[in-house]
Each structure stands twice: as structure tokens, then as C-alpha cells.
Amino acid sequence: MNNLLVLPMILPVLMGVILVLFRPYIRVQRVLSLLTMVLSAGVAAYCLEYIRRTGIMRLDFGDWLPPHGILFVGDSFAMLLVLAACVVSSIILLYAFVTTGIETEKMFFYPFFLFLVAGVNGSFLTGDLFNLFVCFEVMLLASYVLLTLGGRKMQLKEGITYVLINVLASWFFLLGIAYLYGTVGTLNMAHIAVRVAEAGQGPLLTLISIVFLIVFSLKAGLLLYFWLPGSYAAPPTAVAALFGALLTKVGIYALYRMFTLIFIHDPLVFKMIGVLAVVTMIGGCLGAIAYGDIRQIVSYNVIISVGFVLTGLAISTTTAFQGASYYLVHDMASKALLFLLAGTVVHLTGRSKFDEISGLIRNYPLVGWLFFLTMLAVAGIPPLSGFIGKVYIGLGAIETGSYLLLAVAFISGIGVLYSLLRIFLNSFWGETTISEDDQVSFKKALGLPLVLLAMLVVGMGIGAELLSPYIQDATNTLANPEQYIRAVLDNDLK
Amino acid sequence: MILQTVTKIVFFIILTFGVELFISGHNNPGGGFIGGLVLSSAFVLLYLVYDIETVHRGTPFDFKRVAALGVLLAVGTGVLSLLFGVPFLSQSTREFDLPVFGETELGTMTIFEAGVALTVLGVVVTIILGISEDVE
Numbered sequence: 001m002n003n004l005l006v007l008p009m010i011l012p013v014l015m016g017v018i019l020v021l022f023r024p025y026i027r028v029q030r031v032l033s034l035l036t037m038v039l040s041a042g043v044a045a046y047c048l049e050y051i052r053r054t055g056i057m058r059l060d061f062g063d064w065l066p067p068h069g070i071l072f073v074g075d076s077f078a079m080l081l082v083l084a085a086c087v088v089s090s091i092i093l094l095y096a097f098v099t100t101g102i103e104t105e106k107m108f109f110y111p112f113f114l115f116l117v118a119g120v121n122g123s124f125l126t127g128d129l130f131n132l133f134v135c136f137e138v139m140l141l142a143s144y145v146l147l148t149l150g151g152r153k154m155q156l157k158e159g160i161t162y163v164l165i166n167v168l169a170s171w172f173f174l175l176g177i178a179y180l181y182g183t184v185g186t187l188n189m190a191h192i193a194v195r196v197a198e199a200g201q202g203p204l205l206t207l208i209s210i211v212f213l214i215v216f217s218l219k220a221g222l223l224l225y226f227w228l229p230g231s232y233a234a235p236p237t238a239v240a241a242l243f244g245a246l247l248t249k250v251g252i253y254a255l256y257r258m259f260t261l262i263f264i265h266d267p268l269v270f271k272m273i274g275v276l277a278v279v280t281m282i283g284g285c286l287g288a289i290a291y292g293d294i295r296q297i298v299s300y301n302v303i304i305s306v307g308f309v310l311t312g313l314a315i316s317t318t319t320a321f322q323g324a325s326y327y328l329v330h331d332m333a334s335k336a337l338l339f340l341l342a343g344t345v346v347h348l349t350g351r352s353k354f355d356e357i358s359g360l361i362r363n364y365p366l367v368g369w370l371f372f373l374t375m376l377a378v379a380g381i382p383p384l385s386g387f388i389g390k391v392y393i394g395l396g397a398i399e400t401g402s403y404l405l406l407a408v409a410f411i412s413g414i415g416v417l418y419s420l421l422r423i424f425l426n427s428f429w430g431e432t433t434i435s436e437d438d439q440v441s442f443k444k445a446l447g448l449p450l451v452l453l454a455m456l457v458v459g460m461g462i463g464a465e466l467l468s469p470y471i472q473d474a475t476n477t478l479a480n481p482e483q484y485i486r487a488v489l490d491n492d493l494k
Numbered sequence: 495m496i497l498q499t500v501t502k503i504v505f506f507i508i509l510t511f512g513v514e515l516f517i518s519g520h521n522n523p524g525g526g527f528i529g530g531l532v533l534s535s536a537f538v539l540l541y542l543v544y545d546i547e548t549v550h551r552g553t554p555f556d557f558k559r560v561a562a563l564g565v566l567l568a569v570g571t572g573v574l575s576l577l578f579g580v581p582f583l584s585q586s587t588r589e590f591d592l593p594v595f596g597e598t599e600l601g602t603m604t605i606f607e608a609g610v611a612l613t614v615l616g617v618v619v620t621i622i623l624g625i626s627e628d629v630e
Contacts, residue, residue, distance in 0.1 A: 003575075006582045014569055020562035061583040062575075 004050075005059040005072045007043045008082050009122040009135075011036050016114035026105050033110040034093050037117065041086035048079045052473050056487035058127070065491050066127070067191035073127035073488055077325060077474035081124050081253055084332045087456070088245050089117050094449040095340055096238035099347070104150055104236070112149070116142035116242065123250045127488055129180070129187045132254065133173055136219070140166050143247060146239045147231060158234040165227045169218040176211040183208065190488035193262045193481060201265035209263035213272065216258065220251025222310055223276045225303045229287060232302065233295035237343025240295070244302050245336035249328060252309055256324070259313055261481045274314030278408045280307030285415030292353045294427075297419050298342045301378065304412050305331050308393070311405045315396045321478040323392025325471045330385035330460055334377045337453040338420075341371050344450070345427065348440050354423045359432030363439045366447055368428040370454050375424060377457045379417040385460035501543045508536035516611050526607035530564075530614025537619050546626065557623070561616025568609025571602050 015036040019029050051057055057074035060066060074082075093113065100109055119139025126132050144166075148159040181187055183204060184195040196205055214224070221228045232243050255273075263269060284303035291297055309331065312324030344367055345360065346352045361368030377384035390413065397406035460467065477483050516529025540549050575584040587601035 003579075003582055006576075010569065010573060010582070014566070014573065017562045017565045017569065021559060060581055063581045063584055 002050075002057045002059055002074075004043055004047055005057050005074045005125065006061075008040045008047075008086060009072075009118050009125060011040050011043070012114035012118035012121070016111040016118065019111045019114070020108060023106060023108070026102060029105070029110045030093075030097050033114055034090060034097075036114060037086055037090040037093060040117075040121070041083060041090060044079060044083035044086050047074055048076065048083055048470055051076050051079055052469055056477065056484065058487055066488050067186050067188035070126070070128040070131045071188070071488070072125045073190075073484070074125055075474070075477040075484060075487070076470050077256070077478055078124040078253070080325060080329055080470055080474055081249065081332075082121050084329045085117065085120050085124070085246055085249070088332050088336045088453070089113070089242060091449045091452050091456075092238055092241050092245070092336055092340070094452070095241070095446065098443055098445045099238055099343075100236065107149055109146075109149060112142045112145045113242070115139075116146060116246070120246050120250055124253055127189050129177055129189055129192065132189075133170070133177060136173070136250070136254075137170065139247070139250065140170070143243065146242070147235050149239075150236060152234075155234045158231040161227050162231040165218065169215050172211060172218075173215045176208060176215055179208045179211065188488065189257065189261060190485040193485055194489065196262055197265070201263060205263070206266045206269060209258070209266070209269055210272070212258050212263075213255070213269065216251045216255045217276065218251075219248070220255060220310075221248050221280070221303050221306045222251070222255070222273075223280050223283075225280065225283070225306070228303060229291075229296050229299035232299040232339075233293065237340060237347065240343060241336045241339035244299070244339040245332045248302055248306050249332060252306060252328065255310065256313055256478065260316070260321070260478045261484055264481065270314050270316055273310055274402065274405055277307045277310040277314055278405065280304075280310070281408050281412040281415075285412050285419075288415060288419035289422075292355060294342045294345060294352055294354050294423055297354075297423065298338050301338065301416055301419065302335055304416055305335065305378075308390075308409055308412060311409050312393045312396065314405060315393070315400050315402055317396045317399055318475055318479045319392050319399060320396025322471055322475040323389045323394070323396060325389075325474045325478075326392060326464070326467070327386070327389025329467070330377070330389055330457070333453055333456045333460065334374060334385060337370070337374050337450065337457060338378060340450055340453065341367060341374060344446060345371075348442065349434070350440075354427045357427040357433075358430045359428070359434075361428040362432040363434055364442050366450070367442070368424075370450050371420075371424060371428060373454055374457065375417065375420040377461070378420065380413055383461045385457045385464075387461060388464045497543050501539055505536050505540060508532060508539065512536065512611075516607065519607060526610030527614055529607075530611035531618065533611065534615045534618035534622075537615070538622050541619075541622065541626070546623070557616045557619040559616070561613050561620060564609045564612030564614070564616055566609070567612060568606050571606045571609065574602070 015032055019032060022028050047057060051074055059072045060069050061071060062069060116139055119135050119142060122135030123132055123139060126135055144159065144163050147162055148155050180192065184192055184199070186192055186195060199205070218224045232240055235243070259269065259273070281304055284300050284307055287300035288297050288304065291300065309324050309327055312320040345357065348364060349357050351357055377386050380386035380390040393409065394406055397409065512529050512532035515524040515532055516526060519525030519529065572583040575582055585601060585603045585606065
């Protein structure tokens with residue numbers, strides 16, 4: 001038993017509800033929500049260290065022992081993602097303070113922000129499949145609100161697509177859970193894993209696993225990403241950054257959990273994931289290069305990285321898992337930064353097509369150089385944070401001889417670099433079109449979150465060594481699911 | 495007119511039934527969710543029979559806040575167990591010797607369920623009001 005484990009989810013929920021009661025007091029809401037996020041991040045960091053020293057944490061709600069009760073399981077992989085999510089969303093909050101209008105803030109912006117993070121953290125931590133569904137729904141409901149809050153036509157239009165797609169996906173999710181429960185008779189993920197292993201993963205179970213693959217692919221944007229660029233480009237910058245940083249990661253996490261713990265016995269499914277990842281990367285690259293809208297390009301970059309992370313799952317070796325863990329954490333920070341920068345450029349110039357903007361680096365040197373830095377990080381140039389993840393996933397691909405995956409993964413890196421370099425050369429380089437007098441002033445407070453995220457990106461690259469014990473631990477659990485199962489089902493280990 | 499007169503009585507019958515369902519939920523069919531739904535149906539009936547302003551004058555609280563309070567109550571009982579060093583969401587019961595009721599078992603489960611009931615009440619009424627506002 002360790003009650004700390006529930007705090008990253010329950011603190012935001014509790015504070016979100018309290019903030020509903022403080023509706024008119026925007027300043028109180030800002031301070032309290034930031035405090036909550038920082039506190040959750042602190043708890044997550046402590047838990048991460050605790051897990052490394054003493055092994056996987058587990059909390060049985062109401063002392064109902066597994067497999068009967070629901071529970072939270074904290075292994076390093078989940079906790080790393082929780083920590084990254086908390087840190088990144090704290091920084092995005094700083095950006096939201098400046099850019100979100102008072103009208104929107106009064107419409108329960110901060111409570112829903114906190115509910116979203118709570119849903120994300122809950123999804124990472126839960127050890128129960130139905131509970132995962134519930135946490136997904138908490139996250140999605142909050143995201144529906146945040147997406148449409150403000151009520152611009154674009155937001156409502158994309159909102160409808162987004163809600164419909166997700167309702168459909170949730171229905172499939174429920175269907176999958178029902179099938180699985182009907183087949184193995186349990187919802188505890190570790191217990192399902194044991195029973196699937198005992199029964200052998202026959203055609204029926206493989207079919208069920210493919211239902212889950214479809215569900216989580218819709219959520220993660222693996223192949224089924226058609227809804228993503230629109231709905232990530234529509235909302236205000238801070239919300240878009242939150243979506244880009246967190247939402248697809250939850251889908252990716254769920255895929256990793258399902259296919260490293262439960263459905264590990266059929267190589268066919270992993271081949272399918274590989275094919276999906278390749279198609280996703282190619283499609284993402286085409287989109288990123290085809291569009292002229294900066295926000296669209298950035299959204300397509302999210303898709304490319306989804307494909308990239310899931311090549312790690314398709315390969316499924318220890319090295320690849322290590323790369324994927326690094327890359328996921330890096331991707332949260334760098335995608336948040338990329339979305340914030342893109343939004344800042346659109347906000348400063350009032351335009352969103354990159355060929356209509358020119359010479360921004362004269363007007364806003366900080367934004368320009370940060371964009372350059374982010375571009376390098378996302379493309380995986382050493383010593384920035386994207387590099388190490390790419391190397392490990394590449395190594396994994398070589399180990400297993402999946403050269404096609406390797407080739408596509410690295411060519412997609414060039415696609416990323418090209419799509420962002422085009423923005424950089426066109427919009428930041430070249431003739432300055434905005435005179436010093438006309439330019440919209442760049443608020444200092446906007447710079448702070450950008451710089452913090454950039455420091456995080458650089459820090460994760462240079463300090464990769466510091467992260468490595470936790471990554472090792474995460475990789476260990478992914479590669480040896482029996483550790484996870486033992487931690488959950490062994491009732492003496494409490 | 496007839497409807498309004500009937501509603502004045504039926505409203506309280508529904509409320510009582512809601513509370514009855516809520517309390518019996520401990521060992522019999524019922525509970526916070528159903529109790530909350532029945533309670534909210536009482537309010538919806540009021541909104542249907544009288545107009546929104548009249549009801550608002552009679553119920554001077556924001557139903558969004560009721561929902562928030564409900565969630566707070568429900569989550570609060572879970573969080574309280576953290577303070578006692580037992581797992582999150584643990585519930586406990588104890589026998590009390592109360593004057594009128596005699597030997598009674600009181601549990602923190604009831605507080606949790608009350609939270610659920612309030613949440614359902616607040617959310618349902620908010621949704622109904624939200625839909626009706628668009629029509630105006």
C-alpha cells in the first residue's frame with residue numbers, strides 16, 4: 001500500500017472541483033492550479049525514485065485485493081510519463097496565464113485543464129482495464145470542453161469531428177473490454193496477462209487484441225490520424241500544446257501496456273503495428289511537407305513522432321523499449337514547445353501561412369532561436385533530447401534486422417527537419433517585413449514558459465545520463481512483464 | 495393549474511422517494527446515483543410546470559456548484575482515508591446507539607454516496623437547463 005500513488009490523479013481532481021467554487025477569482029485559480037501541478041510533479045518525482053529503489057508500487061483502493069478490486073500500479077515507465085506530463089503541463093499553464101482571455105478563464109478553464117491532466121495521469125497509473133476506460137473518458141470529456149471553449153467557428157467545426165471520432169473509439173473500447181471480459185473473466189491487467197498466457201493467445205484473443213489496437217490507434221493517431229491535424233490546430237495555443245504534448249501519448253502508453261504485458265504471444269500483431277507505424281510516418285511526412293499552415297505542419301509532426309515511437313513497439317526488444325522511453329519523454333517536452341512556438345508566431349504576426357511571414361528573427365530573436373533549437377531537438381540532432389531515443393530505437397531495429405523500419409524511421413526524421421526548416425528559412429530568415437514600430441510587442445511573461453521548456457529539452461539531452469537509471473528500470477518492466485504481474489498479483493507484496 | 499397544484503404535493507413525494515432510495519441503497523437496490531436521478535427529476539418537474547425564473551427564486555443555489563460540492567464530498571471521503579494511513583477510498587462503519595433510531599450502523603460509505611447523489615443532481619439539472627437555454 002502506498003497512498004502517494006494516487007496523488008498525481010487525485011490532487012488535480014480535488015483542486016479542479018474546488019476551483020469550480022472559486023469561479024470569479026481568476027488570480028486564486030491561477031495560483032492554485034499552478035501549485036497543484038507543481039506539487040503533483042514533485043510527488044511523481046519522489047515516486048519515481050522510490051520505485052527505482054524498492055520496485056513497483058501498488059495501491060489497492062479500499063483495500064480490496066487484486067484481482068477483485070481496482071488498483072493503481074506505478075512502474076517506472078508509467079511514472080516517468082506522469083512526471084513528464086506534470087512538468088510539461090505546469091509550464092503550459094504559465095503560457096496559458098498570459099494568453100487565455102479573462103472571459104475564457106471564467107468559463108472553468110483551469111478546472112478542466114486540471115481534469116484533463118488528472119485523466120492523463122490516471123490512465124498512466126491504473127492497473128485495471130475498465131478503470132483505464134474511465135480515466136480515458138475523464139481526459140476526453142475535459143478535452144472536448146477545452147477544444148470548444150471560446151466558441152470560434154473553426155473550434156466548433158473541429159470539435160464535432162473530434163467528439164464523434166472519440167465517442168466511436170470509446171464505444172469500440174467498451175466493446176473490446178466486454179469481449180475480453182467475456183473471454184478471460186477478469187479486468188485486472190496483470191490477471192488478464194496471466195490468463196491469456198495460460199490459455200495461449202489463440203485467434204479469438206488475437207482478434208480482441210486487434211480491436212484494442214484499432215481503439216488505441218484512433219486515440220494515438222497511429223494510421224487513423226485523419227481527425228488529428230484539424231482538431232489540434234483549432235484550439236488556442238496553450239490548449240493545442242497540451243493536446244500535442246499529452247493526448248496522443250496516452251494512446252501510445254496504452255498500446256505499449258497492452259502489447260508488452262497482455263498480448264505478447266502473437267508476432268503477427270507486432271508486424272501489423274510495424275506496417276501501421278511505417279504508413280503513419282510516411283503519411284505524416286507528406287502532410288507536414290504539403291501544408292502551408294504552420295499549425296497544420298506542427299500537428300503533422302505529432303503524427304510522425306507517433307509512428308516513430310511505435311516502431312519501438314513493433315521491434316519490441318530491450319534496446320527499442322529504452323529508445324521509446326527516452327523518446328516519449330522527450331516528445332512531450334519538445335512537442336509542447338513546438339506548439340507554443342507555432343502559436344506564438346501566429347499570435348505575433350496574425351498570419352498562419354509560413355510563406356506570408358518573413359524575417360521574424362530580427363523582430364523576435366528569442367522566438368527565432370528557440371524555434372531553431374526545437375527543430376534540431378525534434379529532428380534528433382545531438383546533444384539535444386531527441387537524439388538518444390532515436391539512436392536506441394535505431395539500434396533495436398538493427399538488432400532484429402528490421403531494416404525497412406529503420407530506413408523509414410530515419411527518413412521520416414529528414415521529413416521532420418525539412419518541414420520545420422522550411423518554416424525557419426521562410427518565416428524567420430529573409431527580408432524583415434514588419435518594421436520595428438509596427439511589431440506586436442512580445443510580452444516577457446510569454447518568454448518564460450518557452451525558455452523553461454527549451455531548458456528542459458536541452459537538459460534532457462545533456463543530462464540523459466541522469467535519466468538513464470529510471471529509463472533502465474522502465475525498460476526492464478516493459479521487457480519482463482512478469483515483474484509487473486508479480487508486483488500486482490503477489491498479495492504478500494504490499 | 496391542476497398540474498401546478500399536483501406538482502406542489504408530488505414534488506415532495508418524489509423528494510422523499512429519492513431520499514428513501516438513497517438510504518436503502520446500502521443493503522438493497524438503490525443508492526446515490528439512482529437517488530440523485532430521482533431527486534433531479536423532482537427539480538425537472540418543477541422547471542417544466544413553473545418557468546425557470548420562478549424556480550430559481552425558490553432555489554437560490556447554482557446547480558454547477560451543487561455538482562462540484564458533490565464531487566468534493568465523494569472524493570473527500572476517499573482522501574480522508576489517506577490521513578488515517580489506510581488505502582485510498584477505504585470505507586469504515588461503526589455502530590452507534592442513537593436516541594430515536596436505537597442501535598444504528600453509520601458508515602463513511604453514506605457520505606460518499608451523498609456526494610454521488612449531489613453530483614448527479616447538479617449535473618442533470620445543469621444539463622437540462624443548458625438544453626432549455628438554447629431554445630429561448
